[in-house]
Amino acid sequence: MSKVLVSGGCGFIGSHLCDRIMRRSDLELCIVVDNLWTGDVQNLAHIRDDRFRIVQSDVERFQTDLRFDEIYHLASPASPPWYMSEPIRTISANLIGAMRLLELLAPGGRFGFTSTSEIYGDPLVSPQPESYRGSVDCTGPRSSYDESKRCTESLLFETRRTKGIDLRVVRLFNVYGPRTRPDDGRAVSNFIMQALSGQPLTVYGSGEQSRSWGYVEDIVDGLERYFWSDPVNYPGPLNIGNDREIPVIEVARYISKMFGNLPIHHVDPAPQDPTNRRPDLNLARRTLPGWKCKVPYEKGVQLTVDWFRAHLAQQYQDQLTLI
Numbered sequence: 001m002s003k004v005l006v007s008g009g010c011g012f013i014g015s016h017l018c019d020r021i022m023r024r025s026d027l028e029l030c031i032v033v034d035n036l037w038t039g040d041v042q043n044l045a046h047i048r049d050d051r052f053r054i055v056q057s058d059v060e061r062f063q064t065d066l067r068f069d070e071i072y073h074l075a076s077p078a079s080p081p082w083y084m085s086e087p088i089r090t091i092s093a094n095l096i097g098a099m100r101l102l103e104l105l106a107p108g109g110r111f112g113f114t115s116t117s118e119i120y121g122d123p124l125v126s127p128q129p130e131s132y133r134g135s136v137d138c139t140g141p142r143s144s145y146d147e148s149k150r151c152t153e154s155l156l157f158e159t160r161r162t163k164g165i166d167l168r169v170v171r172l173f174n175v176y177g178p179r180t181r182p183d184d185g186r187a188v189s190n191f192i193m194q195a196l197s198g199q200p201l202t203v204y205g206s207g208e209q210s211r212s213w214g215y216v217e218d219i220v221d222g223l224e225r226y227f228w229s230d231p232v233n234y235p236g237p238l239n240i241g242n243d244r245e246i247p248v249i250e251v252a253r254y255i256s257k258m259f260g261n262l263p264i265h266h267v268d269p270a271p272q273d274p275t276n277r278r279p280d281l282n283l284a285r286r287t288l289p290g291w292k293c294k295v296p297y298e299k300g301v302q303l304t305v306d307w308f309r310a311h312l313a314q315q316y317q318d319q320l321t322l323i
């Protein structure tokens with residue numbers, strides 16, 4: 001029976017990962033450690049299970065006598081406006097958080113870490129294989145995120161080399177879907193929130209910058225397989241994402257059309273916004289045979305719009321009840 005810790009489990013991806021963990025028959029205990037910086041306990045309110053607990057704490061300062069068989073370290077904002085507004089806190093969550101969690105790993109335990117495609121920076125090769133070393137500005141406006149992910153990867157691989165932990169590092173590409181914060185600040189949720197309130201959609205720069213948008217269920221399916229369900233013996237790094245690359249302007253046009261052709265306004269580009277991003281998935285296909293992104297972008301956007309509608313209606317209803 002396994003004791004599992006998830007840092008950042010109240011967040012967007014973490015909450016979907018917890019849903020998968022709670023389906024496991026070998027689970028003894030799942031503890032979520034989250035300081036609710038960008039997360040929301042409502043994302044986990046539907047889980048009613050004696051094996052499940054949420055502790056509100058900074059992961060760096062989490063105190064317990066327990067030792068865990070599996071630790072999944074997701075605690076970190078993923079959205080540029082959030083991590084850029086508190087860069088030191090972002091570095092701490094990733095790096096100091098990982099150092100603290102390593103102390104809580106039982107002997108022979110498994111450590112999973114969600115790194116990011118941002119460590120490839122503004123890539124000069126496309127698609128990006130795991131062997132690509134990236135093109136990152138280590139003192140630039142995004143460096144708190146990119147560099148703390150890179151340094152945490154280094155910490156984990158060196159710990160594996162010197163102490164022999166069972167390591168699983170994924171590099172996630174852009175993820176979207178239900179449970180994204182309405183004020184998350186990234187393209188898909190921004191466009192949907194603007195469209196739902198009938199406002200023009202704002203695109204940073206020309207919108208020709210491309211991203212590979214992975215629907216959250218497909219991405220968490222990959223995490224589930226890699227972290228515990230498939231027989232894998234590879235520490236990573238492993239790209240997980242959708243390799244269909246779409247320019248941001250195309251997403252804006254698609255959502256604008258869904259809502260009756262809303263106008264699209266262009267504003268100044270975001271600082272050091274990468275021009276392109278697309279995973280090379282050859283290694284993922286070999287490591288996780290049969291895994292692939294199944295939800296087409298058009299369906300994923302519709303499911304996300306449906307969720308935002310229901311979520312906002314529920315929030316409105318809750319406010320009315322409080323009055």
Ligand SMILES: NC(=O)c1ccc[n+]([C@@H]2O[C@H](COP(=O)([O-])OP(=O)(O)OC[C@H]3O[C@@H](n4cnc5c(N)ncnc54)[C@H](O)[C@@H]3O)[C@@H](O)[C@H]2O)c1
Binds near residue numbers: 008012035058077176
């Ligand atoms: N969403 C994406 O597109 C994407 C892409 C690449 C990598 N990732 C990585 O996946 C992970 C989850 O991303 P997400 O999109 O769910 O982000 P999120 O912001 O929704 O979730 C992060 C969670 O971590 C919590 N947290 C932050 N700092 C903490 C700390 N010091 N102690 C405890 N809890 C803390 C937040 O409250 C939140 O619940 C992150 O590590 C992120 O870097 C996400």
